[in-house]
Amino acid sequence: MKPRSLFALMLFVAPSLYAAPMQWGDIRDGSLYLQAAAADTLHLRWSPAWQSDANHEQLYLLAPDGQLLQALDIPASQAYGQQDIHLPAAQGDYRLQVPGYSFRNFKIGHDSATQAQFEPAKVHFSADVAEGAELYFQVAAGERAVLAGKYHGGVSVLQAVRLSDGLQVRLKLERHEQYPQFDQVPLPPASQDEVWRLSMGGSGKVGFWLDGTANLFAQDLHQLHPLQWTPGQVELTLKPQARGPSPYLGIALPYAQPPQSTFELLRALGARSANFYSFVDVIKSEPLREIGFRRLYREMFAIDHDITLLAGTGRRPVLEADRQTLAGLDAWLADSAQLGNRGTHYLAFADEPNLNYPSYAAFAAYFGQMLEHTRANPDTRAAGVRIAMPASSRLLDGPFRVGAGQRRGIDWAQRLLQEHGEDIDALAWHEWMVRDLLATRRYRDSVRAAAQLVGLDEHGRPRKALLLSQTNISSGPDLSPYQQDTHYAALWWMSVVVNASQDGLLDMLNWFQAADEPEYPKGMLALRDAQRFALKPVAKAQQFIQQHWLGEVQALDNPAFEVDALALRDGARHSLLGVAKTLRPHTIELAATTDLCQSGPRLELLGPDGYSHDAPVQCHAGRAVFQLPGETLFALTWKTL
Known part of the structure; x- marks a missing residue:
């Protein structure tokens, strides 16, 4: 048997079968809460899971009062590693956070005297487990708990046994067409507290969680306990210095004029910037299509800072500088000239080229041809049109595809700046999969890195505009309704806005997208039917932010x-x-x-x-x-x- 398999047999198992120290793994997304009555040492080890060479990671250890004890920063170059972290004796629960989406497998060891509980992510997979893994959980008297899980290609059955009487509940995890769908089964309520044993059928990736009760699991049933949230103290100090202008906040808007029934809701969002698409195979044959909705958003909703991504019908991302694409570009530029010089309108020649184009060379050749064609149009700059690049999928880390280590957004941006720096006005990127609330500080890191790449002028301002033109908790359709449709999204959006804006370096920050689509329910507006929409919690957060949004960031x-x-x-x-x-x-x-x-x-x-x-x-x-x-x-x- 391979050494990794031997170790895996110890993971997520009851300590009655294996002696101390306790081992947890392979964790990919979740919180490990630890009560240490005596001093202990956490033993962390990690190994590559997927694309680790393209992605750096951060883990966070929080003290029982919520203060950060240690941030473990793992560079992309470090596929394998280990680190010991001292855990002083303390009252309350420490928290070790493995933020998803993680690209490494994390194994965590500690003394069995330290009480440990694991809180898994919901819908997303949390761990990679061995056959026969078992955990315990508790349901308080009267609670109507629900056991839920999602099939991710590994564990296919969850079975819960109530220890007091042996009652069994079995949940088969099915394949679903849409990622947000999952399976669940209610657990019979009881008049007293009950402890259950959870057994996992199969091995590999597992998604499991509890609703209606504490979403906490332990290897030792005697270690189950309510978490203690010790009240915290925060001393903020406002400084007189100005950091810079606050960014324009906005949303990605549809490639069509929105129904009038959405006008009031869109006004409530108070967006000041927008992300558009322009379909080069459509705009030439329907010349008034984009004029209509671009004018509507500008005049009715006061959105005069925007970015347009060129694509084909259905957001087809790979274009060539052929007759059709150049005709579409000319039509878009003509529309811009007709709309007049009001505001700033960034143009990106492709959508996430580092994800979609076959190579950097292929995209660079296309970019150069499109840039030359745009520069030859005398009306471009007078109409407020500016060139943005590369509109990459993520900035500091690689996109979700094979060979991501050679496709980091910041690397492609650097090469384009070296080749066409004088003709480029903005650096644009999309940020996905920073799903964890404690990891949103990475948005500040990406903005700072972007500013360092383009350089600062004598006033400390970036020499190119920085546009975080699309972002969301997750990418594509890989969405959790617990995040997208709940107050969690409101917390996440506020946190992203705060971190991305903190240094006054960013020009634009857009949530993707304005309204739910059937296959992509990740909007600020929920789709009720063909003509009815409603504000989701993230929209209420955006409304709240915009009501108090001011023009300048102050040092804090x-x-x-x-x-x-x-x-x-x-x-x-x-x-x-x-x-x-x-x-x-x-x-x-x-x-x-x-x-x-x-x-x-x-x-x-x-x-x-x-x-x-x-x-x-x-x-x-x-x-x-x-x-x-x-x-x-x-x-x-x-x-x-």
């Missing part, structure tokens, strides 16, 4: 890990926007060079119910102090006197 010191915050100002007006990303409540204290309390600060909160409401702000020595519930968006606003 924030030592917290679970609370993100962004300071904005317009003259005398100030906003502090932020989000508590976990269930932990926090006391927030904001200090500034001026007395905040004299200006009567106002606090608004947006929680899981989707309704914003005012909350009290206290004053202490000129500082604003307020209580922030867990998983809540906040906006503190005031005017300087």
